[in-house]
Amino acid sequence: MTFLALTATQVAWLCGLTLAAVIALFFLKLRHPRVAVASLLLWERVLVDNQHRSLLERLRRLLSLLLAITIALLIALALGRPEAGAITGEPREVVIVVDTSITMAAATADGQTRSDHAREAALRLVGDAGGADRFLVADTSGHVATAMTADRTQIEAALDRMTPTAARPTFPQLDLTDREVIVISDGVARLALPRTARALSVFEPADNVAIADFEVVTGGDGGGSEVRLVVANHSTDAKEVEIAIDLDAGSDADSRVTEVVTVAGRDAVARTIAIEGSPSGAILARVAADGDALAVDDEAVDYLPPPRGLRVALVSSGNDFLETLLALDARVDLTVVPPDRYGGDEAVDLYVFDEFAPLVQPSQPALLFRPPGRAWLAGSDAVAPLRASETGVTDWDEAHPILEFVSMRDVQIVGARHLEFATDAATRVVATAGGTPLVVARSATPRWVSVNFALDDSDFAMRPSFPMFMQNVLTWFAGEARPLRRSVGTIEVALADATVATIDGADVPARSRLGATLFEAPTPGLYVASSGAAGAYVAVNLPAGLSDVNGVTQTGRDRVELPPGRWLSSELWTYLLALALALAALEWWTYHRRITV
Amino acid sequence: MAGRGGFARGRPADTHREFVMVTEETLFDGEFLKKLEYLHIVSKRAFAGQYRAERRARKRGSGLEFADHRAYAAGDDFRRVDWRAYQRLEKLLLRLFEEEEDLPTYLFVDCSRSMADGHPTKLTYACQVAAALCYIGLAHLDRVTLTPYTDHLGRELASQRGKGQIFKVFKFLGQLASGGTTNAKESFERFCRSKRPRGVAVVVSDFLDPHGFEDGLNMLRFSHHDIFAIHVVSQADADPELRGDLQLVDAETGSTHDIAATPSLLGAYKKVYAEFCDELERFCARYQLGYVRTQTEVPFEDVILQVFRQNRFLT
Numbered sequence: 001m002t003f004l005a006l007t008a009t010q011v012a013w014l015c016g017l018t019l020a021a022v023i024a025l026f027f028l029k030l031r032h033p034r035v036a037v038a039s040l041l042l043w044e045r046v047l048v049d050n051q052h053r054s055l056l057e058r059l060r061r062l063l064s065l066l067l068a069i070t071i072a073l074l075i076a077l078a079l080g081r082p083e084a085g086a087i088t089g090e091p092r093e094v095v096i097v098v099d100t101s102i103t104m105a106a107a108t109a110d111g112q113t114r115s116d117h118a119r120e121a122a123l124r125l126v127g128d129a130g131g132a133d134r135f136l137v138a139d140t141s142g143h144v145a146t147a148m149t150a151d152r153t154q155i156e157a158a159l160d161r162m163t164p165t166a167a168r169p170t171f172p173q174l175d176l177t178d179r180e181v182i183v184i185s186d187g188v189a190r191l192a193l194p195r196t197a198r199a200l201s202v203f204e205p206a207d208n209v210a211i212a213d214f215e216v217v218t219g220g221d222g223g224g225s226e227v228r229l230v231v232a233n234h235s236t237d238a239k240e241v242e243i244a245i246d247l248d249a250g251s252d253a254d255s256r257v258t259e260v261v262t263v264a265g266r267d268a269v270a271r272t273i274a275i276e277g278s279p280s281g282a283i284l285a286r287v288a289a290d291g292d293a294l295a296v297d298d299e300a301v302d303y304l305p306p307p308r309g310l311r312v313a314l315v316s317s318g319n320d321f322l323e324t325l326l327a328l329d330a331r332v333d334l335t336v337v338p339p340d341r342y343g344g345d346e347a348v349d350l351y352v353f354d355e356f357a358p359l360v361q362p363s364q365p366a367l368l369f370r371p372p373g374r375a376w377l378a379g380s381d382a383v384a385p386l387r388a389s390e391t392g393v394t395d396w397d398e399a400h401p402i403l404e405f406v407s408m409r410d411v412q413i414v415g416a417r418h419l420e421f422a423t424d425a426a427t428r429v430v431a432t433a434g435g436t437p438l439v440v441a442r443s444a445t446p447r448w449v450s451v452n453f454a455l456d457d458s459d460f461a462m463r464p465s466f467p468m469f470m471q472n473v474l475t476w477f478a479g480e481a482r483p484l485r486r487s488v489g490t491i492e493v494a495l496a497d498a499t500v501a502t503i504d505g506a507d508v509p510a511r512s513r514l515g516a517t518l519f520e521a522p523t524p525g526l527y528v529a530s531s532g533a534a535g536a537y538v539a540v541n542l543p544a545g546l547s548d549v550n551g552v553t554q555t556g557r558d559r560v561e562l563p564p565g566r567w568l569s570s571e572l573w574t575y576l577l578a579l580a581l582a583l584a585a586l587e588w589w590t591y592h593r594r595i596t597v
Numbered sequence: 598m599a600g601r602g603g604f605a606r607g608r609p610a611d612t613h614r615e616f617v618m619v620t621e622e623t624l625f626d627g628e629f630l631k632k633l634e635y636l637h638i639v640s641k642r643a644f645a646g647q648y649r650a651e652r653r654a655r656k657r658g659s660g661l662e663f664a665d666h667r668a669y670a671a672g673d674d675f676r677r678v679d680w681r682a683y684q685r686l687e688k689l690l691l692r693l694f695e696e697e698e699d700l701p702t703y704l705f706v707d708c709s710r711s712m713a714d715g716h717p718t719k720l721t722y723a724c725q726v727a728a729a730l731c732y733i734g735l736a737h738l739d740r741v742t743l744t745p746y747t748d749h750l751g752r753e754l755a756s757q758r759g760k761g762q763i764f765k766v767f768k769f770l771g772q773l774a775s776g777g778t779t780n781a782k783e784s785f786e787r788f789c790r791s792k793r794p795r796g797v798a799v800v801v802s803d804f805l806d807p808h809g810f811e812d813g814l815n816m817l818r819f820s821h822h823d824i825f826a827i828h829v830v831s832q833a834d835a836d837p838e839l840r841g842d843l844q845l846v847d848a849e850t851g852s853t854h855d856i857a858a859t860p861s862l863l864g865a866y867k868k869v870y871a872e873f874c875d876e877l878e879r880f881c882a883r884y885q886l887g888y889v890r891t892q893t894e895v896p897f898e899d900v901i902l903q904v905f906r907q908n909r910f911l912t
Contacts, residue, residue: 031844032842032855033842033843033844035844035845035846036845036846037833037837037846037848038714038719038803038805038831038834039711039848039849040845040854041807042805042869043845045869046865047854
């Protein structure tokens with residue numbers, strides 16, 4: 001027998017002292033109430049007769065003493081929280097990790113969800129375990145719900161709080177030394193399970209269609225907007241999926257576009273749906289199919305800023321890439337100005353300078369390609385051009401608005417000016433491995449972006465990212481609120497001390513950190529972050545691939561059972577206290593019937 | 598000296614002392630006294646009295662009741678010659694009349710500490726009974742001697758005659774206090790040694806004598822007194838209301854005993870007490886002693902007017 005609350009020595013001392021105290025108190029001659037009687041003559045006759053009546057009566061006081069000692073020792077032992085492997089089984093420490101990935105929200109045939117089954121399985125494990133076994137409950141969102149405890153109520157409460165989330169599941173960081181690990185999952189989430197972990201599967205095949213990708217773009221064919229979405233069918237059978245695009249999700253207006261597609265089992269279909277007119281604002285896509293077991297992936301949202309025309313002056317001696325690209329943009333009213341004709345007073349919204357920079361900064365935003373050194377750029381062209389070996393792009397700021405959805409990976413640059421810019425005036429957006437800036441942006445009004453290499457000296461203009469880069473730069477210059485597209489989970493917005501609300505106006509708790517604002521977006525939706533005059537729309541959608549409810553990656557079909565306690569299901573001390581209470585009641589009952597006195 | 602305590606005020610300090618408040622006003626009203634005057638203490642035998650009174654005496658005398666004839670002898674009073682008998686028998690016969698004398702009545706009141714028990718106390722009750730018996734005796738010109746006792750004889754109220762002495766009785770009884778242990782044998786032995794005229798000896802006691810009640814009563818019996826035992830019983834003696842763990846203290850000796858007053862123990866005690874009462878009653882019956890048992894809870898008027906008459910102690 002071992003003790004959890006005290007050492008064996010302490011328990012021995014406690015029992016010894018208790019024993020001594022009980023015996024001392026028992027034999028301590030407590031003065032009874034004195035009652036005068038006329039004579040003890042007759043009483044003595046009675047007492048002499050009574051004392052010799054039976055062996056039991058002579059043992060009564062001894063019986064009472066034994067009861068008192070037993071009760072006291074039971075309480076003393078209970079204080080030590082004893083464990084007896086022969087009775088309650090060897091105590092174990094078990095870590096139960098409940099998968100709370102989004103696929104656990106899939107409905108099952110009995111009307112419950114996989115998450116409900118996981119909770120029941122966890123409770124069954126705990127209920128069947130021995131009384132001395134202790135459990136730690138955690139989920140795959142990185143949240144440890146309980147400390148190691150034997151308190152079944154606490155464990156049950158923790159399991160009740162667990163709900164599937166759309167965040168990417170991860171196995172919690174825990175000390176698993178000498179602990180049994182049981183993961184209750186549907187086996188879909190890719191979890192880095194420890195080698196000793198045993199998986200208990202609650203998987204049950206389910207039908208599910210989902211929006212795997214969703215985007216609303218402008219400047220498509222014909223200059224209009226179009227919706228691009230991917231509908232995935234995670235079911236084994238083909239599904240007829242109804243797609244509904246709500247073009248004005250923020251209002252009550254009925255502007256829906258619907259389409260029905262058939263998606264084969266375990267397949268996905270990409271659809272591009274042209275949108276007539278000039279929609280703007282929140283745009284919501286929904287898919288629906290029979291027997292869909294998971295609802296959270298049936299919706300996706302995006303935001304389209306209000307359209308606005310831009311007057312652009314391209315100051316260039318001739319650049320086909322730029323002229324063609326800008327001319328194709330429906331919202332751009334392009335004017336090409338030779339450098340020698342540049343006056344700085346053109347009626348434009350922004351300038352694009354190609355290997356040219358005016359001596360005085362224009363009052364409008366400017367995009368410059370390989371500009372010469374100018375004082376307002378805080379740079380100098382006195383430095384020799386970079387060699388090809390020095391222009392490898394290794395670092396770019398993906399969070400910057402001009403690089404959204406722009407990949408600079410493997411962009412080949414054969415030469416660039418090595419311009420140094422004052423770091424307090426501009427932000428280095430793209431740089432070489434040596435830290436030499438390749439793209440620099442200045443946020444202060446008027447904004448400018450300097451691309452330190454010429455389009456002719458790189459393959460950037462021929463890459464798919466280039467049109468996106470140009471779109472981003474023009475949008476950034478125009479001050480349009482392009483939506484940030486993020487996945488569910490913790491969202492970071494590059495706005496200091498911003499307040500966050502849903503598109504319906506409900507406040508979302510947010511916190512500031514290092515000049516940015518963080519908030520939790522557990523479900524897909526459109527959020528609005530505002531900080532003073534600045535603001536940003538954040539379109540939060542489910543990451544692709546998270547909702548494959550049948551994509552079992554782990555076997556996880558073991559039938560895990562903890563061997564129950566041999567006799568008792570609760571801790572031994574509870575039985576000791578119950579026995580002490582019962583004996584106390586017995587003592588009270590027998591005392592009042594003068595059996596033990 | 599606890600063993601020598603009791604009897605009267607002014608004795609050495611006794612923590613168990615209880616004074617008996619027996620007064621004419623508190624005990625007897627006029628109507629009750631009238632009823633008492635019609636009662637007589639019954640003696641199974643005739644005893645020689647000292648004074649003329651209303652009791653038939655053993656000797657012949659000048660009473661009104663004819664007793665016998667005897668032959669005339671010289672010097673006899675001619676007035677007592679039965680001339681009618683002379684006419685028939687031609688013999689001078691003298692008419693003899695019964696002598697009516699007083700009855701020596703000895704009232705022994707147990708004043709031991711055990712008599713302080715009960716509500717009212719047994720001593721109070723005993724004094725009330727004794728006062729009533731005294732009045733009855735005094736009213737019929739009997740010589741009444743009142744003697745308290747514990748383990749020795751107390752100062753007695755010497756022979757009194759006539760109703761007018763009742764106030765002395767009240768005063769005497771009013772000064773009695775309980776205390777000391779009981780030793781009837783020792784007390785009555787001293788009484789018998791004092792060569793008192795034989796008469797009615799009334800013992801009013803609870804008879805809880807550590808030395809046994811038999812020896813004390815035997816002392817009186819051997820002295821040829823006509824004995825009446827008035828057994829005063831309290832509810833506390835017969836059916837004690839005890840509960841739980843207690844230390845019983847003997848009121849007389851101060852000895853203690855721890856008990857757990859269980860229903861079974863109390864039942865056993867009641868059984869023993871009943872056996873004790875039966876034992877006393879059987880003893881009295883065997884030796885033709887008068888025996889009356891009375892509870893302190895019973896009004897003593899009822900005891901005097903009904904119980905004593907039913908037991909042929911009074912007529």
